[in-house]
Amino acid sequence: MSDRILLAIETSCDDTGVAIIKNGNILANVISTQTVHEQYGGVVPELASRDHQRNIVPAVTQAFKLANIEKNQLSAVAYTRGPGLLGSLLVGASFAKALALGLQVPIIEVNHMEAHILAHFIDEPRPLFPFLCLTVSGGHTQIVLVKDFFEMEVVGATQDDAVGEAFDKAAKMLEIPYPGGPLLDKIALAGDHTKYSFPEVDMQGLNYSFSGIKTSFLYFLRDQKKINPDFITENLPDICASMQACLVEILLKKLRRAAKEFGIKEVAIAGGVSANSWLRLKLQEEAVKYRWNIYIPAFEYCTDNAAMIAIAAHYKFVHGKFGSQKASPLPRWSLE
Amino acid sequence: MELICTHISELRLVAQSIIEFNRKYSIWLFEGEMGAGKTTLIKEICNQLTVMDNVSSPTYSIVNEYVTKNNKIIYHFDFFRLKQEEEALDIGVEEYFYSQNYCFIEWSSKIPSLIPPKYAKIEINLYKTNQRVIQLSQHG
Numbered sequence: 152m153s154d155r156i157l158l159a160i161e162t163s164c165d166d167t168g169v170a171i172i173k174n175g176n177i178l179a180n181v182i183s184t185q186t187v188h189e190q191y192g193g194v195v196p197e198l199a200s201r202d203h204q205r206n207i208v209p210a211v212t213q214a215f216k217l218a219n220i221e222k223n224q225l226s227a228v229a230y231t232r233g234p235g236l237l238g239s240l241l242v243g244a245s246f247a248k249a250l251a252l253g254l255q256v257p258i259i260e261v262n263h264m265e266a267h268i269l270a271h272f273i274d275e276p277r278p279l280f281p282f283l284c285l286t287v288s289g290g291h292t293q294i295v296l297v298k299d300f301f302e303m304e305v306v307g308a309t310q311d312d313a314v315g316e317a318f319d320k321a322a323k324m325l326e327i328p329y330p331g332g333p334l335l336d337k338i339a340l341a342g343d344h345t346k347y348s349f350p351e352v353d354m355q356g357l358n359y360s361f362s363g364i365k366t367s368f369l370y371f372l373r374d375q376k377k378i379n380p381d382f383i384t385e386n387l388p389d390i391c392a393s394m395q396a397c398l399v400e401i402l403l404k405k406l407r408r409a410a411k412e413f414g415i416k417e418v419a420i421a422g423g424v425s426a427n428s429w430l431r432l433k434l435q436e437e438a439v440k441y442r443w444n445i446y447i448p449a450f451e452y453c454t455d456n457a458a459m460i461a462i463a464a465h466y467k468f469v470h471g472k473f474g475s476q477k478a479s480p481l482p483r484w485s486l487e
Numbered sequence: 488m489e490l491i492c493t494h495i496s497e498l499r500l501v502a503q504s505i506i507e508f509n510r511k512y513s514i515w516l517f518e519g520e521m522g523a524g525k526t527t528l529i530k531e532i533c534n535q536l537t538v539m540d541n542v543s544s545p546t547y548s549i550v551n552e553y554v555t556k557n558n559k560i561i562y563h564f565d566f567f568r569l570k571q572e573e574e575a576l577d578i579g580v581e582e583y584f585y586s587q588n589y590c591f592i593e594w595s596s597k598i599p600s601l602i603p604p605k606y607a608k609i610e611i612n613l614y615k616t617n618q619r620v621i622q623l624s625q626h627g
Contacts, residue, residue: 164548202577236549238579289547311526312544319546319568320521330568362544366522370616482552483540 155226155468158214158250159461160207162243163235163263164290167206168457171218175465177273178218180451180458181210203242211246222254229259229464231266232474233484240480248476259464260474263455264486267421268297269466270452270459278446282417285406287424288454289315289330292359292402294409295486297419300466303486306413307357307405314398315424317361321368321394325383335391336427342392344429347371349397357405357412364401368394392429399430403437410441419446426453490621501621502531505609508623512607513587516595519611524619525593528611529563532591536561545593549578561589566597575601603627 154173161168167183183206215222230247233240251258268284271277278284284295292314294307312320315332322331327338349371352363372390375382383390410418420434431447438445452459467473488508492501505528509515517525530542537556544565545551551563562583569575575598584590584603595602605627612620 234548236578237552238577290545308541309543310541311530313547316544316546324521362526369522482550 153226154224155465156220156224157227157229157259157461157464157468158211158225158247159229159261159457159464160211160243160247161231161263161266161455161457161460162203162207162239163231163233164239164455166455167203167210167243168455168460169207169210169214170457170461171214171220172458172461172465173218173220175462177458177461178220179214180456180461181214181217182456183207183210203239207242207246222250225254225256227251227257227259227464227468227473228254229261229460229467231263231460232260232478233481234263235480235482237480237482240482244478244480252476257468257473258476259467259472260478261460261463261467262484262486263460264291264293264295264484265301265303266459266463268295268303268419269300269463270421270448270456271419271446272466273452273458273462274449276444276446278417278419278444280417281413281415282419282446283406283409283413283415284419284421285402285425286422287314287402287420287430288422289313289319289332289424291315291422292361293486294357294405296409296413296415301470301472305486306409307359309359309361310354311360311362312365314359314361314402315422317365317398318395318424318427320365321398324368324372325387325390332424333426335395336429338388339391339395339429340388342388342390344392344396346386346389347393349394351397351401357409359401359405361398361401364397395427395429399427399433402430403433407437407441410443416441416443417446418443419448421448421453423454426450488623490623492619492621493617498528498531499535502528502535505621505623506532506535509607509609509625512605512625514584514590514592514603514606516592516602516606516608517611518595518608520613523611523613525611526565528609528621529591529593533561533563536589549575550583559588560586561591562586563591563593565593567594569594569597572598572601 171179228251292309318332322335538553610622
């Protein structure tokens, strides 16, 4: 049997991602911010990260070089069809379609949220079906019941803000620059997470809400600053640690409930916020307590990347799920 | 026009009044500090306009697109995380703004020169813990 080699393109938001996968093994995983950084040798402005049109050709060229693969070896071309920003998605879709047409190979459409979950199949250990996946990022917060590669059910989701946004906005209130989530995580390492507590809003069933807790943080800081104007600077690590613990507990509470409800012990996390150190730590504690088998992706597969698009495309190819040259990007493409 | 909202139960009425008042405008700017309730208000307005999708904050995605029962499109923007106005041009805001569809915009202060001359403004001011005064004005 000949090798199955796929090129995957991810342009749903800020970064241009390109990956090459051969028989299910990732050979190259390029992110534009890095390529542009190396090529121009300077600090990349925020604007460049959005500039998919300028990044896509150099990123694809670099991926071919790293993988030591020629264009005519490709079996198919895959791209992120949604969800994401329409303008960004269009760049990836047009490029992928044109390349597939030129090479006369099939095209594969990948759902970005599905790919975040399937990123768990890049390396060992791989979760067993059915498993639960908590997908957490700047734009999404959902609990997905994964029955098979392409049979997924969203059993809980945020009704307002995503948890990543709650992290970033909490950081903003503490005057930590955007995107403040990762920095808040670092500062929290030195803090006491039990020092402050915040009132939580409980949502029905397995759904989430992060808009209320954001307002609670705001009022808490405002009231404390009235008593002591230097409250934030004097207590920053403790505030960060307490806020982080509060947000993570909200996430885990529903995950525990879902695990119990569905009687599932295979539990995974995915998305940018799964890089959060406190979430990783607490999830490990839960795993011991409830005898879960947990799956936490490598850092490079947590944030947006094309390797996850490539692995999803690999399984789509195996299942014979090919796309169409006539398909348009879907900015709001839900999992079901 | 000025509306006062002292409890979440009054939100429905407030949203109705805003829709009625701004009927002739497609660009609506929502102003108010973080936690004022901009997204919550937009959620209720979308609900009244028969949006079927889950209305959530577009801080990360910058723009969300919703469809109503009669297939009308509504765009919901949040420019909070933009650093330069040019970034908004890159995502094609002009095409959205001049599409005649409703555009509900949060954090418009990030893109002052890109806002069309004709717009309605909804300012939410928080007084006591739960009292919000909502001021409506029309421009251009």
